[in-house]
Amino acid sequence: MLDSDDIISAIVKGYSSFDEAELTLLVAEGDRQAFLTLYDRFASRVYGLALKMLGDPMLAEEVSQESFMRLWHRAETYRPDRGAFSTWILTITRRVVIDRLRKQSRQPEIAMSIDEHSWHEPPDPDSTSESNRWRTLRFLLDELPEEQREVVELAYFHGLSQRQIAEHTRAPLGTVKTRARLGLEKLRQAWFEGSRSDDE
Amino acid sequence: MDRSIHIDQDTLAVFALGALEPRESRRVGMHLDQCERCRANLKGFKAAADGLLHSAPPVEPPARLRANIIAQISKAQPARRTSWWQRLTNLPLAPIALGLSAILLALNVGLWLQVQEVQQLEAQLLAQVNEDRIAQGLYAYPDVHRVLIEGENVYGSAIYEEYLRFAVLYVWGLEPLPEGQIYQVWLIEPDGDRVSGGLIDVEAGEEFIQAVVRAPAMIKGFDGIGVTVEPAGGSDQPTGVKVLGVDL
Incomplete structure (x- = not known):
């Protein structure tokens, strides 16, 4: 208060x-x-x-x-x-x-x-700021395998359901789900590694 | 969903991304409420998904956005909010002013409470009169539909016209709810999504209620109407017990 x-x-x-x-x-x-x-x-x-x-x-x-x-x-x-x-x-x-x-x-x-150019400048490795970590996440998203990044972005940023994504990408529903998991796992892993290195 | 059968990692990831279909999403949500293990598994996916929010590049909005928002907040000042002057009277720097204010407040508080009560009553009556007018108007509308309400110990009918943005429920048998709960009306979209159609407060001794359900689009765009029990103030999505339903 x-x-x-x-x-x-x-x-x-x-x-x-x-x-x-x-x-x-x-x-x-x-x-x-x-x-x-x-x-x-x-x-x-x-x-x-x-x-x-x-x-x-x-x-x-x-x-x-x-x-x-x-x-x-x-x-x-x-x-x-x-x-x-x-x-x-x-x-x-x-x-x-x-x-x-x-x-x-x-x-x-x-x-x-x-234009995302300014955001795409490589992150400063000496910086441990939160914004730098988010920016790193943006890089990691771009570095995901294309099919995983596509599923993550269609779901999260474009509001498509898993079935709509399956239709859009012409992939089986199970494949869409697996791609979502693999993509998020990679982001999660990188995210927690970033958190740990910041804490050190 | 059986609590002993845990949710697979693929489904949790899709849930964290908000991409499950509404029905499956509700099922997973209900399981998560009960299952600590699945909640723990979801946590990492959720953190990564939250991170995605921040990955969008910042873009400076047009200057008019700020101006528009200032204009809008000038019109929308909730009544419960206090002014700078009122807050300044709470400062220890002004004990004399505070004392005087307290005396004046004590003298006027009774009158003020009475005025508040009358104003509240007036607002309630005006709202009721308005709802009655809408209900009467709907009855007189051409091509009006009347369908029966289905529910346990609850009966009545719903009146609507497909091309209008509201319907009227006439319900018998709705019991008053304990404090902290309220009935909430939901309009059901063809894909199963629910949109709030308003709240119904049933008071003791009220055997019959008439409620105007307001829809964000023409009624013909919805498959049905449902009523659930929700926490006071309502919910974004149904969370409580369904007490009645209507197929449109």
């Missing part, structure tokens, strides 16, 4: 000194400045995810707006002990996209239409 000193601190130092959990508590109290601080920190991540999933800038904008409005209305449901704020807001964004896709029965363009 935030106490009076925290609130005074926010006024004096500005909201940039607050972490996401503290800002979310303020948003739950109806604090617009705290909300906009969170928006400024995460808008590019939210919009980036929506754009990757939908491939349409206008729809990505609508989804980003809906995601942030859910933050505004439901900030009190965020539990810092269950995970990072970034994961929470991006999970909301993904759900909004998937809901839209399934309601409209519209499948997005599979091809990416945005």
Whole structure:
């Protein structure tokens, strides 16, 4: 909980000194400045995810707006002990996209239409920051065998069910499931190795 | 699903990616609620799937998005939220102001509570009048359909017109629920997905209820309506016992 000193601190130092959990508590109290601080920190991540999933800038904008409005209305449901704020807001964004896709029965363009060049710079091996680890995960995703990466991306970013993926890839359902497992296992293994090396 | 038969790793991976069909996903979810071993097996897949969220490259949105959101939050200020001024009155820096506020508050609290009560009652009555108007209007609509409700100790009918975005349920026999629970209406899509159609609060002594079910699309796009018992406030997807169903 935030106490009076925290609130005074926010006024004096500005909201940039607050972490996401503290800002979310303020948003739950109806604090617009705290909300906009969170928006400024995460808008590019939210919009980036929506754009990757939908491939349409206008729809990505609508989804980003809906995601942030859910933050505004439901900030009190965020539990810092269950995970990072970034994961929470991006999970909301993904759900909004998937809901839209399934309601409209519209499948997005599979091809990416945005320039990912800057994101594809090799990660700095000396850095142990969280963002660097995520960036490494992006590389690992790209390095998965094509058929495993395709299944993971169609499922997670395009909202296709296992049967729809089987139809799309013309592979048996069992093969689709195995590819999903193999792909996620590789990502999981790399992810936990990254976590361990960061802890050392 | 038998608890002793564990979920295979392939299925858990597809579950973590959110790609199981709704029915299978619900079955797996129910098993996971009961099975620690499968929950542990899922954990690694879930962590990798969460990581995927962060793998999308950040892209700066258009400036108008921020402006649109500011405009929207200016209109949507939930009533329970407090202003900066109200929070400042809680600061230890203003004990005198706080004391005065407390006295004024004590003097006005009775009146304020009464006003709140009247406003609440007025809102409830207005909502009820509106629901009655919708129900009457639907009866007068051409090509209206009436189907029977199926449920244990629950009976009644559902009235709808295929091209409208709402239906009306007339139900007898719904029992009041314990505190912390509420009835939730679900519209069933052809692929089995459920969309919330609203909440029904049954009070003691209410033998009959009339509920307007609001749909996100025309009723003809749905295969049925169901009602389940959910935690107060409702759920994103059905989690509780089904008490009635209607085939549209």
